[in-house]
Amino acid sequence: xxxxxxxxxxxxxxxxxxxxxxxxxxxxxxxxxxxxxxxxxxxxxxxxxxxxxxxxxxxxxxxxxxxxxxxxxxxxxxxxxxxxxxxxxxxxxxxxxxxxxxxxxxxxxxxxxxxxxxxxxxxxxxxxxxxxxxxxxxxxxxxxxxxxxxxxxxxxxxxxxxxxxxxxxxxxxxxxxxxxxxxxxx
Numbered sequence: 001x002x003x004x005x006x007x008x009x010x011x012x013x014x015x016x017x018x019x020x021x022x023x024x025x026x027x028x029x030x031x032x033x034x035x036x037x038x039x040x041x042x043x044x045x046x047x048x049x050x051x052x053x054x055x056x057x058x059x060x061x062x063x064x065x066x067x068x069x070x071x072x073x074x075x076x077x078x079x080x081x082x083x084x085x086x087x088x089x090x091x092x093x094x095x096x097x098x099x100x101x102x103x104x105x106x107x108x109x110x111x112x113x114x115x116x117x118x119x120x121x122x123x124x125x126x127x128x129x130x131x132x133x134x135x136x137x138x139x140x141x142x143x144x145x146x147x148x149x150x151x152x153x154x155x156x157x158x159x160x161x162x163x164x165x166x167x168x169x170x171x172x173x174x175x176x177x178x179x180x181x182x183x184x185x186x
Contacts, residue, residue, distance in 0.1 A: 001031040001094070001135045003174075005126035007181070008039025008070060009143040015181045019141055020078050022186030023099050032099040033090055033133070034081070035126040036074055038066030046118070060116030064106050067122055071103035087132055102129060119163035127168035137175045139184075146180045 004023060010016040023034060038045070045062040048054075075083050080098055084090045085105040093100050104125060114120065114128065123140055130138040144160050152169075155161045155178060169176060 001033065001133055002027065002137045002139065003033050003035060003126055003130040003133070003135045004099075005035040005122060005138070005140045006037060006074075007140070007142045007144075008037025008042060008066075008122065010037070010141065010181055011039045011070065011073065012143070015143060017077055019181055019184065019186070020074060022184065024078060024080075026186035027099060029097050031094045033084075033094075033129065033135075034074060034099055034101045035122055035129060036067050036070035036101065036103075037122040038063050039070055041066030041069045042121075055116075056118070057116040059118070060120075061106055063121075064104055064109065067125075068103045071101045074101045087129075090133065117164070120168075121162040123162045124164045124168040127165060127172070130174050131168070131172060135174045137177070138169075138172075140176075140178045141181050141184050142178065143181055146178055152176075152178075 006016065006019050010019060023032060042063045045059055045066055049059045071083050075081060082093050082100045083103050084093050084100050085103050086108050090100060090102065126140065127138060140161065142160060146160065152161065152166050156163055156166060161178065
């Protein structure tokens with residue numbers, strides 16, 4: 001199983017549809033779960049929290065809703081892909097032989113003990129999902145330029161990946177790739 005996280009910032013250009021097309025073309029017939037970033041929807045949550053000063057738990061729940069909105073958009077762009085919300089639904093849907101889009105269930109994340117923090121973005125949630133599903137590979141597709149010589153800690157310092165990502169992949173048994181969308185062909 002392969003987990004492919006498509007960064008929310010990809011939705012600001014045609015890169016998103018190119019990435020979805022690459023997944024459809026290059027991973028057909030394989031067990032693939034697409035994890036959407038929150039994109040502009042999550043950016044609005046950050047702005048609202050700064051303005052209204054509500055707690056991180058509320059912001060976390062709203063940010064997960066942002067990922068759900070992106071999942072719906074992905075589904076609108078690729079009607080043949082299925083949207084799934086839970087680990088059990090992923091496992092039962094993967095035999096369809098087409099990629100599935102994860103629209104994370106807030107209750108399942110809460111029950112898994114995922115902290116409500118901006119240090120945890122869809123990057124870390126994708127890592128959590130990969131670990132939970134015993135995936136063989138996790139691919140983070142980003143709009144940012146990626147210097148392949150940098151370590152994961154350096155990518156964190158450059159804000160390419162979130163602050164909690166390295167903790168979420170500790171002792172991971174899966175391969176990890178962090179790639180720029182322009183150079184990624186799926």
